[in-house]
Amino acid sequence: MLANASLFLDFDGTLVDLADRPDDVVADAELRALLARLNLRLGGRVAVISGRSIAQLDAILGPVAQEIALSGSHGCEHRWQGISAQPHRPPTLDQAAERMRAFADRFAGALVEEKSYGVALHYRLCPEAEKEAVELAWHVARDLGLELQEGKMMIELRVAGGDKGVAVRRMMRLAPMKGTMPVFIGDDRTDENGFEAVTELGGAGIFVGKPGETGAHYLLESPAAVRAWLEQMSA
Known part of the structure; x- marks a missing residue:
């Protein structure tokens, strides 16, 4: 093949x-x-x-x-x-990371992963946070003009x-x-x-x-x- x-x-x-x-x-x-x-x-x-x-x-x-x-x-x-x-890495990614970290502080096991051109919120260790995590990500993506990407037990915002x-x-x-x-x-x-x-x-x-x-x-x-x-x- x-x-x-x-x-x-x-x-x-x-x-x-x-x-x-x-x-x-x-x-x-x-x-x-x-x-x-x-x-x-x-x-x-x-x-x-x-x-x-x-x-x-x-x-x-x-x-x-x-x-x-x-x-x-x-x-x-x-x-x-x-x-x-x-x-170019937009400064809005830093703003998104700040809002995601504030969210993660509320849930034991939630993790924010900062990347070169994106920021991801992982909730594999706290699946009960999924609904709120996805809602937050949609709001932040809309507010900051970022692309939203869903994965397995995580959601990511990145440059478009x-x-x-x-x-x-x-x-x-x-x-x-x-x-x-x-x-x-x-x-x-x-x-x-x-x-x-x-x-x-x-x-x-x-x-x-x-x-x-x-x-x-x-x-x-x-x-x-x-x-x-x-x-x-x-x-």
Whole structure:
């Protein structure tokens, strides 16, 4: 399947299991080596497309992050072939973070994650806060002109103009990905734009998790299953 493919990979929930706290996620040596092998096998056509910032991905992935294509902050920032592109960081993100921190102080277990071009409110450890967290995020997004992005037990505000589909289309216009079949693997609603993009470009989406409503064509049950499949493809 991967002979003439370009491979786009979400990170959290796809290559690694989700953690209660984003800072607890690590990329083990086996995952780093797997990404390096895949990138070699595909002639440089491997990308990690994540809601995390590129700075976070660099810290987690180590040296292999410099070898593969990266798109961070839900398609707002990119680095590939030695070229980086980042938007302006608006001061409204700091205002959003302040309002989210005030909210998180009311709920034990709520966590605010500040990113390069976004700010996320995690409520995995206090699911009872979900309704109020989502309502707050909608209000803040409206007040400050920010994009709202829902994920698994979290909600994020970010700069407008990017998503994972934008990232896929951007990379597929360039060699060596241009003219190949895009394959996108992801695990939640933030990845649906990526599934839509690869479908439009004649490729396929693979959803990670339980069957449900998705634009992906195929299913893998867990990050462990994703890595096992990628291991077979890299052999």
